[in-house]
Amino acid sequence: MDLGLRDRVYVVTGGTRGLGNAAARELVADGAKVVLTGRDADRAAEAAAALGANAVGVVVDNSDPEAPARLVAAAREHFGRFDGILISVGGPPPGYLTDTTDEQWAAAFDSVFLGAVRLARRAAEELREGGVIGFVLSGSVYEPIPGLTISNGLRPGLAGFAKSISDELGPHGIRVVGLLPGRIDTDRVRELDALSADPAATRTANETRIPLRRYGTPEEFGRAAAFLLSPAASYLTGIMLPVDGGFRHGF
Secondary structure (H helix, E strand, O other): OOOOOOOOEEEEOOOOOHHHHHHHHHHHHOOOEEEEEEOOHHHHHHHHHHHOOOEEEEEOOOOOOOHHHHHHHHHHHHHOOOOEEEEEOOOOOOEOHHHOOHHHHHHHHHHHHHHHHHHHHHHHHHOOOOOEEEEEOOHHHOOOOOOEHHHHHHHHHHHHHHHHHHHHHHHHOOEEEEEEEOOEOOHHHHHHHOOOOOHHHHHHHHHHHOOOOOOEOHHHHHHHHHHHHOHHHOOOOOEEEEEOOOOOOOO
16 A cells, blocks of 8 residues: 655654654554654664654754754755654653652653644644644543653543644645554563563453554554554544553543
8 A cells, every 4th residue: 555655754753662662663664754752862863864854853842942843944944844653652651640750740841742742733733624633642631651750641632733733724725643652662661561460461461451462663653653643544543542452441
């Protein structure tokens, strides 16, 4: 199936590792060009180099108010156009209510929530009909994940924001979509499993709760993201797609 991605240009934040990187890889594999971001210069350069001439790495922090303008400018400078953005943000630190501080909440809000709002706002100002804004969120939008109190507090609000702007931008031909990853086999998920006394037993227990009986691969998540961002999904907006092996049982 031709997704219609050839020569389209996307910004992918958090694209140096994990789910953002998986999405960037699949976009490039299907013919798109990407501006991927990270907070470490060497890692951003290495991630872009691994994808070849159709990728460029830019060092930004999502909480920086200047980041959105810089990223759109980079897309146009390097590749001559800007067709969409996938806003992927590293997860806040794990912890329960009494383990988390005001400083951790404030830093996570700036990066996970307000940073994403700024990126979406700039994208909305710059995109034209056929553009797309995507969010990498979490299955915690529907069901809290034990030990991730900060993420549980912020991700559902961001999903509500995404749904709200899909109504605003739809009449302009701009789509807004979200992805809700479950247990995808990334460094982040392995780090979370490692917080338990027996990581192997934790993984086994998690897998038994997933109808497909396994964690997803980054490539599987990346293909879902590439499809939602592509012209092939041109009539899909305002949706939150679980990528979780069937873990969520509601409609």
